[in-house]
Amino acid sequence: MPRYNHHTAAYRVEGYGLELILDAGTGLCRLADLPGENAAELPPALILLSHYHLDHTAGLIYLSALFPRRRIIVAAPGTAVYGESAAAILNRLIAPPFFAHSLNQANPDLEVVDLAPGENHIAGLRIQCRIQTHTNPSMGIRIGNELAYITDTGCDAATVEFISGCPLLMHECWGRGEAIAASGHAHLEGVIQIARQAGVDQLLLVHINPLLTKSEINELEAAAQREFPDSAVARDLVAWPMAPGQEKLNLTPLFKSQARNPKQIQIAKIQMTETKARQKQSRNTRKKPS
Ligand SMILES: [Zn+2]
Numbered sequence: 001m002p003r004y005n006h007h008t009a010a011y012r013v014e015g016y017g018l019e020l021i022l023d024a025g026t027g028l029c030r031l032a033d034l035p036g037e038n039a040a041e042l043p044p045a046l047i048l049l050s051h052y053h054l055d056h057t058a059g060l061i062y063l064s065a066l067f068p069r070r071r072i073i074v075a076a077p078g079t080a081v082y083g084e085s086a087a088a089i090l091n092r093l094i095a096p097p098f099f100a101h102s103l104n105q106a107n108p109d110l111e112v113v114d115l116a117p118g119e120n121h122i123a124g125l126r127i128q129c130r131i132q133t134h135t136n137p138s139m140g141i142r143i144g145n146e147l148a149y150i151t152d153t154g155c156d157a158a159t160v161e162f163i164s165g166c167p168l169l170m171h172e173c174w175g176r177g178e179a180i181a182a183s184g185h186a187h188l189e190g191v192i193q194i195a196r197q198a199g200v201d202q203l204l205l206v207h208i209n210p211l212l213t214k215s216e217i218n219e220l221e222a223a224a225q226r227e228f229p230d231s232a233v234a235r236d237l238v239a240w241p242m243a244p245g246q247e248k249l250n251l252t253p254l255f256k257s258q259a260r261n262p263k264q265i266q267i268a269k270i271q272m273t274e275t276k277a278r279q280k281q282s283r284n285t286r287k288k289p290s
């Protein structure tokens with residue numbers, strides 16, 4: 001649910017030579033503040049959807065404005081998960097009378113492909129997927145041996161093996177306390193256990209309960225950092241540099257906003273390519289429990 005200070009799930013991952021986006025919630029609109037990135041000669045945008053709930057897909061209607069001349073690939077759970085192709089599902093989701101055009105009518109150079117359980121090869125990336133329990137199934141997504149994106153599911157012991165070997169884990173964290181498990185969401189204590197058992201280096205908490213106050217989110221983050229020092233809550237427009245030795249990727253959560261000057265988005269992007277020293281400095285600052 002978008003609120004005064006955040007949008008819904010959308011994350012930009014740099015380092016693969018693509019405009020790589022994880023989920024397409026309302027946070028996708030943040031890309032409008034990155035000027036000069038719409039040229040046709042740029043590499044394609046690859047958007048990976050964990051599932052179709054609207055907090056992860058509402059931003060798809062912005063694609064034609066965000067990437068008017070760019071090739072777009074949308075990869076989402078398809079026939080193996082839902083019994084129909086991702087293209088067919090999205091044609092129902094983005095269609096009149098709910099939107100003026102179908103996704104393909106609005107974006108002539110857009111291709112929709114299925115994400116299947118197991119290994120997928122899309123736009124040169126090796127993307128592994130695992131079906132997760134959710135009100136409607138979601139897909140756990142692992143990109144190469146770099147990062148795993150686990151959202152809209154509870155704390156599942158099977159996640160440990162799936163993400164093993166990835167230094168960065170993005171895992172949903174609805175809040176603290178096992179009572180959360182009854183809602184089908186993940187709680188902090190369980191997420192930390194998964195992160196430890198899988199041996200990840202970094203833990204980025206995403207898909208936080210949107211009703212938490214700012215101070216409650218800060219408390220959640222402090223609790224996470226007491227147990228798992230290299231962890232943080234994803235905040236809108238705040239880049240997450242990879243750990244030393246893993247600088248290949250940098251991650252910008254697009255889903256929360258601090259109502260910043262749009263120009264700061266560029267700064268955040270520039271920061272992502274700055275020196276290791278600068279990245280270390282910002283990481284050390286971030287690690288201090290608030
Ligand atoms: Zn969902």
Ligand SMILES: [Zn+2]
Nearest residue numbers: 053055056152
């Ligand atoms: Zn969700």
